[in-house]
Amino acid sequence: MARTLINLPALSKKGDVIEVRTLNAHPMETGYRPGADGKVLPRDLIRRFTCTYDDGASREVVFQAELFSAMAANPYLTFALLVTGPGTLTLVWEGDNGFAQTETLPLRVA
Amino acid sequence: MLRHLRRALACLGALGLVACAVDRPPDTRRSGFDFMGATTLAMQRDDTQNPGMLWVQEGADLWERPQGRSAQSCADWHGAGATSMRGVASRYPAFDA
Amino acid sequence: MRPTGALSRRRLLAAGLGASVALVQARPAHASDWPVELAAAVAAFARGAPVREGRVTLEMAQLVDNGNTVPVTLSVASPMKPGDHVVALALFNERNPQRDVFSARLGPRNGRARASSRIRLFTSQKLVAIARLNDGSCWTRTVDVIVTIAACIEGET
Numbered sequence: 001m002a003r004t005l006i007n008l009p010a011l012s013k014k015g016d017v018i019e020v021r022t023l024n025a026h027p028m029e030t031g032y033r034p035g036a037d038g039k040v041l042p043r044d045l046i047r048r049f050t051c052t053y054d055d056g057a058s059r060e061v062v063f064q065a066e067l068f069s070a071m072a073a074n075p076y077l078t079f080a081l082l083v084t085g086p087g088t089l090t091l092v093w094e095g096d097n098g099f100a101q102t103e104t105l106p107l108r109v110a
Numbered sequence: 111m112l113r114h115l116r117r118a119l120a121c122l123g124a125l126g127l128v129a130c131a132v133d134r135p136p137d138t139r140r141s142g143f144d145f146m147g148a149t150t151l152a153m154q155r156d157d158t159q160n161p162g163m164l165w166v167q168e169g170a171d172l173w174e175r176p177q178g179r180s181a182q183s184c185a186d187w188h189g190a191g192a193t194s195m196r197g198v199a200s201r202y203p204a205f206d207a
Numbered sequence: 208m209r210p211t212g213a214l215s216r217r218r219l220l221a222a223g224l225g226a227s228v229a230l231v232q233a234r235p236a237h238a239s240d241w242p243v244e245l246a247a248a249v250a251a252f253a254r255g256a257p258v259r260e261g262r263v264t265l266e267m268a269q270l271v272d273n274g275n276t277v278p279v280t281l282s283v284a285s286p287m288k289p290g291d292h293v294v295a296l297a298l299f300n301e302r303n304p305q306r307d308v309f310s311a312r313l314g315p316r317n318g319r320a321r322a323s324s325r326i327r328l329f330t331s332q333k334l335v336a337i338a339r340l341n342d343g344s345c346w347t348r349t350v351d352v353i354v355t356i357a358a359c360i361e362g363e364t
Contacts, residue, residue, distance in 0.1 A: 003164045003165075003167055003168050003171075004164075005158070005163055005164055005167060007158040017317075017318030017319050021158045021159065023158075023159070023161060023163070023164055024164075025161075025164040025165075025168075030304075030327070032304045033359060053316065060316060061312070062314070062316045062317060063311065063312070063313065063317065063322075064311065064312040065309055065310065065311040065312075065322070065324075066307075066309060066310045066311075067309050068305060068307040068308060068309060069303070069304065069305055069327070070300055070303050070305065070307065070308040070309075070326050070327050070328075071308065071309055071324065071325070071326055071327065072275060072276040072277070072324075072325035072326055072327050072358075073161075073275070073276070074161040074164060075324065075325070076159060076161070076278075076323070076324055076325045077322070077323075077324050078280075078321075078322065078323035078324070079311070079313075079317060079321070079322050079323075080317045080318050080319035080320075080321050080322075081316070081317060081318060082287075082315070082316050082317060082318030082319075084316070146272065147268055147270065147271065147272035147273075148268065149267070149268040149277075149278045150268075150272055150273060150276075150278075152278070153276070153278055153325070159278075161276075
């Protein structure tokens with residue numbers, strides 16, 4: 001399973017705008033690069049990242065990104081989130097060759 | 111007696127240092143850190159951004175993972191890596207030349 | 208006639224400082240500089256809406272030391288309220304094999320229109336950040352960057 005690093009404040013308050021930082025270990029093979037044998041290595045990218053926020057009152061997609069070859073390897077994605085209540089964040093990475101990874105983490109609100 | 115010994119050692123040490131300073135040519139090596147671009151430097155310094163931290167986390171996971179026939183992990187023998195293995199990275203890997 | 212002595216040294220130093228400052232600051236470019244493919248990619252994102260320069264900030268090094276991993280941050284000063292917010296952000300490039308870099312959907316639940324990532328740049332080129340607001344209008348910022356080590360498309364070293 002690919003390694004991920006997700007960073008967000010350990011504790012926040014309702015109304016805060018927090019920054020969620022995500023890192024996912026993935027080669028992000030562009031599909032343009034020749035390998036050692038001269039043949040172009042097939043594309044192998046994470047194509048989409050989605051963050052869903054369940055604050056107890058609703059469950060909504062709060063951030064979604066489409067990624068392309070021009071993204072660096074081990075994609076780093078950071079976005080802002082308005083804290084509306086304690087709940088759960090579900091982060092999903094999907095990509096080529098059936099790549100799919102989900103991480104869930106709690107959002108702790110004082 | 112001890113004070114004399116200490117003073118003698120200090121003198122020898124100082125002489126040694128001076129001798130080294132005189133004999134050795136200045137070290138002109140520079141770390142890549144010195145001429146890294148500002149944004150690359152910021153990326154490296156921030157543990158929440160540095161992609162190397164993904165492998166650090168993998169190392170932390172491996173430390174806890176049971177391996178082999180005995181199904182024991184590094185942690186079973188050495189406890190919390192952060193304390194028992196402090197400073198190890200600067201001394202290992204070590205090779206018998 | 209060349210000035211001599213302290214005066215010329217001072218002038219040379221000032222010129223050098225000026226040049227290095229100019230190099231470090233982001234060099235803005237304009238929509239009129241976009242080549243055809245880039246303009247088409249931006250127009251497709253804009254969905255026919257008029258595209259204006261402004262409101263979007265694209266933070267990135269103007270001199271990129273490693274094109275394999277270039278930190279970028281896109282942001283828009285927007286209240287991000289239900290009636291006035293950014294619905295999408297995107298980044299396009301001029302000279303990589305493909306124009307798209309990434310695009311993101313946003314909304315009031317973000318609280319702030321800001322996204323950061325790291326991208327690959329094949330060569331020195333223009334980058335265009337574009338934001339679509341809830342009223343359909345689109346705003347762009349174009350930046351010109353110099354890349355010293357290109358993201359590899361020429362095989363494993």
